[in-house]
Amino acid sequence: MILARVVGTVVASHKEPKMEGMRLLLLEKLDPITMNGKNDFVVSVDCVGAGTGEVVFYATGSSARCTKQTEGLPSDASVIAIVDAIEKDGAFTYRKSQ
Amino acid sequence: MILARVVGTVVASHKEPKMEGMRLLLLEKLDPITMNGKNDFVVSVDCVGAGTGEVVFYATGSSARCTKQTEGLPSDASVIAIVDAIEKDGAFTYRKSQ
Amino acid sequence: MILARVVGTVVASHKEPKMEGMRLLLLEKLDPITMNGKNDFVVSVDCVGAGTGEVVFYATGSSARCTKQTEGLPSDASVIAIVDAIEKDGAFTYRKSQ
Amino acid sequence: MILARVVGTVVASHKEPKMEGMRLLLLEKLDPITMNGKNDFVVSVDCVGAGTGEVVFYATGSSARCTKQTEGLPSDASVIAIVDAIEKDGAFTYRKSQ
């Protein structure tokens, strides 16, 4: 799975019927050490109620369809977790503020 | 899913029989912040009636086959939405003109 | 799907039994605007009788197995169309010579 | 499969229900010749009890779901082996210390 930050949303009124009602997040991939954005973006279906600014990870390919919300949908990127903390070599590179 | 602009079409009279009747779009991937093209192109099956110049997103891999039009087809890239707006950090980076 | 030019063939007498009889093409990915090769190569199963020099597009991943010839085969790249023309913003960047 | 070093863990209390109980590793891809990290990271489900510092390889895409622990899960990256040794041209580039 790929770590990313929710930076916005994508609105698309005219879309594949199966995608109706899905919340579409604009994600920016990030470097989990510096926590800087990589200027590389992807549109992802939200499966966990993630909000702007939150650090998440998303599943790609057919695995993006292995959730209750996305089964059978043409999603190739689904946010499946909101990240609380990233730990590297015993130290936190990221901790979600409460 | 990946954001792209429809920049043209691809004509192929000799093709896999299952692809008969499919409209083939030439897409250029774009940077959703600057909205500039990335000079990176892909051929995609049109599932939503997208026209040249429109901003869309497409699904890749097996997810590209999870639409009514593309079920069982050898498509690995299908346009599944026409984008109305892209919002980043509360501001629009793109809004479709009416 | 990815646009490429057929630049040669690959011969492999010792291979997965299911691949017996498959014609294996060496493809070079191309820029559909300049039509120059990108010096990036892939081996692909030929599903349409493409010849050297022809512009084609191929399907990747599981979609590469969604043709009559490649069903169940371990092919992750199958040529599914010979391109007649590529049109960008109303002008042809490529037209196949007759 | 891709060679990587376990460099940390990712904590996510709010996630897709199917991912409950899965241990999430932060992996850094590595060059198997120099054994240096590539500064390219991925979150992976641990299927083999790998610990920080260990060299592993992981499977991607739908293959990441072909283990007892990950069947049906939205995992697109699963650690499936702890590496004991990497041999190149008859010499070891890596041997796990006992």
Next chain:
Amino acid sequence: MILARVVGTVVASHKEPKMEGMRLLLLEKLDPITMNGKNDFVVSVDCVGAGTGEVVFYATGSSARCTKQTEGLPSDASVIAIVDAIEKDGAFTYRKSQ
């Protein structure tokens, strides 16, 4: 499929049970024109008895599981052919020595 040279092997005693008995090859992707290695490596299941130094191609993703040896295995890269010759524009860029 991707062209590569077998440059070594990977030993992993502790691994996903389904991978028991599989021979794991270290492959270096190569440029099929110059035949130089690209310093880009992948671990692949051997389905054809390939030896060090041989030029092969491997299948990726779910197609890597479409062989008798790898069915149901978490392999995302399987060597499915030993290359005898690569021909580009009528000339050989590679011929296996006898």
